[in-house]
Amino acid sequence: MNIALETRGLCKSFGALTVADDIDFRLESGARHALIGPNGAGKTTFVNMLTGALPPSSGTIVLGGEDITAMRQAKRVKRGLGRTFQINALFRRLPVLDNVALAVAERCGVARRMLRAASAHGDVREESMELLATLGLAEDAGVRILDLPYGKQRLVEIAIALGLKPSVLLLDEPAAGVPSLESHRILQVLDNLPKHIAILIIEHDMDLVFRFAQRITVLVQGEVLVEGPPDEIARDRRVHQVYLGEQHHA
Amino acid sequence: MEAFFASLVSVAFHGTALGMILYVISVGLSVTMGLMGFANLAHGVFAMAGGYVLTTAISRFGAPFPLALVLAFAFVAAASVVLERLLYSRLYTASDLEQVLFTIGLIFIAVAVARFIYGTLQQPVVLPDYLKGQFALLGRDFPAYRVFIIVFSAVMVGLLWFGVERTRWGAMVRATVDNRAMAQSVGIDTKRLFTLTFALGSGLAGLGGGLGAEIIAIQPSYPFENLVYFLVVVSVGGLGSLRGPFVAALLIGIADTACKYWLPQYGAFPIYVATIAILLWRPAGLAGRHA
Amino acid sequence: MSAHAGGYSADPRIRWIESLPWIVAVAAFFALPEYLSLGARILIYILYALSLDLIVGYAGIVTLGHSAYFGLGAYVAGILAAKAGIGDPMVQLAAAAAAGALLGIGTGAIILRTKALTLLMLTLAITSVMLEIANKATALTGGADGLSGVIVAPIFGLFRFDIFGKTAYLYCLLALLIGWWLVRKMIYSPFGTSLTGVRENSLRMHAIGAPVYWRLVLVYTLSATIAGVAGGLITQTNQFVGLNVFSFESAGELLVMLILGGVGRIYGAFVGPVVYLIAQDLLAKQFPEYWYFGIGTMLVLVVMFARGGILGILDSILVKLRRRP
Numbered sequence: 014m015n016i017a018l019e020t021r022g023l024c025k026s027f028g029a030l031t032v033a034d035d036i037d038f039r040l041e042s043g044a045r046h047a048l049i050g051p052n053g054a055g056k057t058t059f060v061n062m063l064t065g066a067l068p069p070s071s072g073t074i075v076l077g078g079e080d081i082t083a084m085r086q087a088k089r090v091k092r093g094l095g096r097t098f099q100i101n102a103l104f105r106r107l108p109v110l111d112n113v114a115l116a117v118a119e120r121c122g123v124a125r126r127m128l129r130a131a132s133a134h135g136d137v138r139e140e141s142m143e144l145l146a147t148l149g150l151a152e153d154a155g156v157r158i159l160d161l162p163y164g165k166q167r168l169v170e171i172a173i174a175l176g177l178k179p180s181v182l183l184l185d186e187p188a189a190g191v192p193s194l195e196s197h198r199i200l201q202v203l204d205n206l207p208k209h210i211a212i213l214i215i216e217h218d219m220d221l222v223f224r225f226a227q228r229i230t231v232l233v234q235g236e237v238l239v240e241g242p243p244d245e246i247a248r249d250r251r252v253h254q255v256y257l258g259e260q261h262h263a
Numbered sequence: 264m265e266a267f268f269a270s271l272v273s274v275a276f277h278g279t280a281l282g283m284i285l286y287v288i289s290v291g292l293s294v295t296m297g298l299m300g301f302a303n304l305a306h307g308v309f310a311m312a313g314g315y316v317l318t319t320a321i322s323r324f325g326a327p328f329p330l331a332l333v334l335a336f337a338f339v340a341a342a343s344v345v346l347e348r349l350l351y352s353r354l355y356t357a358s359d360l361e362q363v364l365f366t367i368g369l370i371f372i373a374v375a376v377a378r379f380i381y382g383t384l385q386q387p388v389v390l391p392d393y394l395k396g397q398f399a400l401l402g403r404d405f406p407a408y409r410v411f412i413i414v415f416s417a418v419m420v421g422l423l424w425f426g427v428e429r430t431r432w433g434a435m436v437r438a439t440v441d442n443r444a445m446a447q448s449v450g451i452d453t454k455r456l457f458t459l460t461f462a463l464g465s466g467l468a469g470l471g472g473g474l475g476a477e478i479i480a481i482q483p484s485y486p487f488e489n490l491v492y493f494l495v496v497v498s499v500g501g502l503g504s505l506r507g508p509f510v511a512a513l514l515i516g517i518a519d520t521a522c523k524y525w526l527p528q529y530g531a532f533p534i535y536v537a538t539i540a541i542l543l544w545r546p547a548g549l550a551g552r553h554a
Numbered sequence: 555m556s557a558h559a560g561g562y563s564a565d566p567r568i569r570w571i572e573s574l575p576w577i578v579a580v581a582a583f584f585a586l587p588e589y590l591s592l593g594a595r596i597l598i599y600i601l602y603a604l605s606l607d608l609i610v611g612y613a614g615i616v617t618l619g620h621s622a623y624f625g626l627g628a629y630v631a632g633i634l635a636a637k638a639g640i641g642d643p644m645v646q647l648a649a650a651a652a653a654g655a656l657l658g659i660g661t662g663a664i665i666l667r668t669k670a671l672t673l674l675m676l677t678l679a680i681t682s683v684m685l686e687i688a689n690k691a692t693a694l695t696g697g698a699d700g701l702s703g704v705i706v707a708p709i710f711g712l713f714r715f716d717i718f719g720k721t722a723y724l725y726c727l728l729a730l731l732i733g734w735w736l737v738r739k740m741i742y743s744p745f746g747t748s749l750t751g752v753r754e755n756s757l758r759m760h761a762i763g764a765p766v767y768w769r770l771v772l773v774y775t776l777s778a779t780i781a782g783v784a785g786g787l788i789t790q791t792n793q794f795v796g797l798n799v800f801s802f803e804s805a806g807e808l809l810v811m812l813i814l815g816g817v818g819r820i821y822g823a824f825v826g827p828v829v830y831l832i833a834q835d836l837l838a839k840q841f842p843e844y845w846y847f848g849i850g851t852m853l854v855l856v857v858m859f860a861r862g863g864i865l866g867i868l869d870s871i872l873v874k875l876r877r878r879p
Binding site: 296370528530531532535538 | 671
C-alpha cells in the first residue's frame with residue numbers, strides 16, 4: 014500500500030507543556046483511519062500541525078512522498094490535503110452554493126479572477142451543485158448558512174473540504190453537536206466518500222468510529238498509545254483503562 | 264556639556280510627567296480592551312470630561328485642587344457606569360466595526376457637548392499656590408506641579424497594581440482576561456465585573472485628564488487629537504496588560520518630549536514611525552502574549 | 555436596491571434601478587446649476603466612499619486611515635499643478651492614482667499582516683505620519699496654510715474648468731462612472747466573492763488554500779488607488795489642498811457616510827455621501843454644535859438599531875410591503 018500521509022517523530026510543546034510527543038503515524042492511500050483519545054490528548058493539535066496551522070517543534074510531515082513540514086497551509090491544500098473543522102467554520106452570511114464554490118474556485122485557480130462575473134463560471138457552479146447533490150444539499154443551495162439547520166451545516170463543512178478534491182481528508186469530529194437521530198446521515202455521507210481519498214477521522218462517538226474505521230490510533234497525552242484494527246483496539250486493556258475515566262464525562 | 268546634561272534631565276523629567284499622565288489615562292483602556300474586547304475609541308472622552316470637571320470645580324465653584332481631583336474621578340466613574348449599562352453593554356458581542364463606529368459616535372457627541380457648554384477655547388487651570396513654585400532637588404529646580412504629577416501618579420499606579428495583584432477583584436479581572444468562559448463557569452459575575460472595571464478605568468482616565476489638564480490642554484477636540492496617543496500606549500504596551508502600557512507610556516512621554524525639544528522640525532513623526540516599527544516587530548505589543 | 559453581494563449565484567447584469575443614481579445626477583446638473591460645486595464634491599465623496607466600501611464592507615478590514623491615500627492623491631495632484639507646473643488634469647489624476655497605489659501596496663503589505671486593534675492602530679498611525687509630513691514639508695505642501703495656486707489646464711485641451719463648475723461636475727461624474735463600473739465588476743467576480751469569504755471566515759479561507767494575505771493586499775491597493783483618484787479630483791475641483799484631507803475627522807466622516815448609507819452594498823456609498831453632504835451644507839455652518847451632536851447621535855443609533863444603514867432600512871420596509879397580501 015502507498016503511504017498518503019506520514020509523520021515521523023512529530024513533537025509540539027508550549028513551554029513546559031508537551032502536547033505532542035514523538036508521534037509516528039502513517040495514513041495509507043484510501044484508508045479509513047480514526048484517531049481517538051480522551052479530551053486533551055492532543056488530537057486537534059496534531060491535526061493543526063498536519064494542516065500547517067501550527068508549526069511543530071520538531072519532526073517531519075510527509076504528504077504523498079514529499080516533505081511538507083515547512084510548507085505553508087495554502088500549498089499543502091494545493092498538494093491535496095483537506096480538512097473540516099470541529100466547530101463549524103463556514104461563511105455564515107453566504108449561501109450554501111457559494112460556500113462550496115469558494116473552495117472549488119480556489120482549487121481550479123479561478124478565484125483571483127476579477128473581470129468576469131463569478132456566476133459566469135459555469136464549471137465552478139456545476140461542480141459545486143453536483144457536489145451538493147451527492148450530499149443531499151441540492152435544494153439548499155440558495156439558503157444562507159445562517160438559515161440552515163445545524164445538521165446540514167455539518168454536511169456543508171464536509172462539502173467545502175470535498176470541493177478541494179483532496180487526496181487526504183482530515184475530518185475533525187464531523188458529528189460533533191449533531192443529535193444522534195441525525196448522525197446516521199453523517200455516517201451515510203462518510204460511507205459514500207470516494208474510495209481513493211485517504212480519510213483520517215477524529216471522533217468521540219465510538220459507535221461511529223467503530224462502524225467507519227478500518228484502523229484506529231489511540232492518542233493519550235500527546236503520545237501514541239496503541240494502533241491497530243478496530244477489533245484489536247476494542248480488546249486492548251490499556252485503551253479500556255484510558256476510556257473508563259473518560260466515560261464519566263464523555 | 265553641562266547645558267546638554269541639564270536639558271537631558273529636563274527632558275527626562277518632563278517626559279516622565281507626560282508619560283505618567285498618559286498611563287493614568289490609558290491604563291483603563293488597556294484593561295477594558297483586554298477584559299471585554301471592546302475597541303473603545305471614546306476613552307479620551309472620559310479624560311476630557313475629567314479635565315472639564317476639574318477646571319469647572321476650581322474656577323466656577325472655588326473647590327480646592329485635591330477635592331477637584333476627587334470630583335474628576337468620581338464624576339467620570341459614575342457617568343461611565345450609566346453609559347456602560349445603557350449602551351456599551353449592548354455591544355460587547357458586536358463586530359469591531361460596530362464598536363468603532365459607536366465609539367466614534369460618542370466622540371462626536373462629546374465634542375459637540377463640550378463645545379456647546381465651554382466654547383472652543385482651552386480651559387485655563389488655576390493651580391493652588393503650593394503647586395505653582397519650583398521644587399529644588401539635587402541643586403536643580405523642578406516645577407512643583409510636575410513633581411506632584413509624577414509622585415501622585417506613582418502612588419496611584421502603586422495602588423492600582425497592588426489592587427490587581429492582591430485583591431479578590433484583581434484576581435477575578437486577571438482570570439477573566441485570561442479566559443472569559445472559564446471565569447464565568449467558576450461563578451465570576453462577569454457582568455458586574457465589567458461594570459466595575461469599566462467605571463474604575465474611566466474614573467482613572469477622568470483623574471488623568473484632570474491631573475494633566477495643564478500638559479494636555481482641555482478643549483473640545485481633545486478626544487480626537489489625543490486618541491492616537493492613548494491607542495499607541497495601549498497597543499504598544501499590550502492589551503490587557505498593566506505593566507506593558509506603563510513602559511509604553513513612559514517611552515512615549517519621554518520620546519515625545521525629546522522630539523519636541525531636539526527635533527521640533529519633525530513633529531510627532533518619529534513617534535509614529537517608532538510605533539509602527541514596534542507593532543510590526545511585536546504585533547501584540549511589548550507585553551503581548553501572542554507575539 | 556438590495557444588497558449587492560456578488561457570488562456564484564448572483565446575476566451580474568445591471569438592473570434598471572441601478573440607473574437611478576445616474577439619472578438623478580444628470581437631472582441635478584440641469585435642474586440645480588447653482589449647486590454644481592456641492593454636486594461635484596458629493597460625486598467625489600461617493601467615489602471615495604466606494605473605495606472604502608470595497609475594503610470595509612466587502613473584505614472586512616476595519617480602517618481609520620483611509621484618508622492617507624485620499625490625502626496623498628490630493629497633495630500629489632496639487633503639488634504637480636502648483637509646484638511642478640504640470641497642468642494637464644489627466645496626468646495629475648494618473649499621478650494621484652499611482653501615488654495612492656504605491657502607498658497602498660507599501661502600507662497594505664505591512665499592516666495586513668496584523669489584525670483587529672493592531673491593524674486599526676497602524677492605519678491610524680500611517681495617516682498620522684502622512685499628516686505630519688504634509689504639515690512639516692512646507693516647501694512642497696504649504697504646511698498649515700495649505701497649498702494654493704493649483705492650476706488645472708482644460709481637459710484634453712478642450713474643456714476648460716469654468717467658474718460655474720459645469721465641467722468639474724461632469725468630469726467627476728465620468729470618473730465616478732468608471733470607478734463604479736470597475737468596483738461593481740470586481741464585486742461580482744470570483745475575486746470579490748473570495749473577499750467576502752475572507753470577511754466571513756478568514757480561518758476557513760486559509761484552510762481552502764486561498765492566499766488570504768495577498769488577496770487583501772491586492773484589494774487594499776486597488777482601494778487606495780481609487781481613493782487617490784478621489785483625492786486628485788478634490789484638488790482639481792477645489793484648486794486648493796489643506797491638511798484636513800489627512801485629518802482623523804475626515805476619515806471618521808467618510809466612515810460615517812458609508813455607514814449611514816449602508817456597508818457592503820455598493821449603493822450605500824452613493825446614498826450616504828448625498829444625505830450627509832447635503833445635510834452638512836444645510837445645517838453645519840449655522841449650527842456647528844448641533845451638527846456634530848447630530849452625526850454622533852445618528853452613528854450611535856445606526857449601530858444600535860439600523861446596522862444596514864438607510865438602504866438596510868429601505869430593504870426591510872420593502873420586504874414587509876411584499877409580505878402583505
